[in-house]
Amino acid sequence: MVTPPDNDVIWARSLHHAHRGSPALVGVSLGVREGEILAVHGARGSGKTTLLQCLSGRLVAQQGEVWFNSSPVHTMPATARERLRRDRFGWIDPEPTLVPELHAWENAALPLLLAGVSRRAAKTTALEWMERLDVGTCANKRPCTLVRAEQQRVAVARALVTTPSVLFADEPTASLHSRDRVHVLRTLAAAVRSHRITMVLATHDPDVAALADRTITIADGRRVASPAATDAEGRAACSLSV
């Protein structure tokens, strides 16, 4: 068995996965270094979401290996994968998926509340992240009273509230207007860099991928050659502080 390199937080080898017989991933291998922002770029339907789901343990690939540090995610029982996702990983969906019955701060604090953190401490941490994401004033509002960009910022705060080791962001700004998209993305990139959170960012937009340290490209479920890494460009693009 090949063991993962020491400096990769996430390492995957030869992932194959099909949805109802239709191939979504075909032999994808990759490594993500600690603190790195890795963009997974590809057209719609190319397999980005399936890849992020396999890397985060939401889905177990039908073939291949996924390692988080020195732990094999692909062989973990479902309960261990759930714990890993709750305690070490964050996830952002393309659409803000908030619980309508809860206040915005409760939505942002949800991972901490589920982990047994006291309500008071969870609220304090959630409010800190909401302030950083410019939605502190929305804390006591219900999701239905917020505009889409505010809802997505609350969802981003929820993903960051545990200061995860790895954040999986699946087209996190796809549902936003361009002005909100740029602001949310830069805020997100600055927040993960300041906390040395590793981020795997799926996007079909080359401008979004330019925020990353490195880009891999997926086409029809396969990893294909990417343009050269744009380190300086990526770091410059998200230099906005939060």
Ligand SMILES: Nc1ncnc2c1ncn2[C@@H]1O[C@H](COP(=O)(O)OP(=O)(O)OP(=O)(O)O)[C@@H](O)[C@H]1O
């Ligand atoms: N639950 C599912 N059942 C059946 N087919 C699926 C399912 N999820 C994804 N697929 C198919 O697998 C392929 C890869 O989909 P995936 O969502 O991973 O790609 P993507 O690059 O994230 O696309 P998008 O940007 O549109 O979300 C597509 O052909 C898609 O239609």
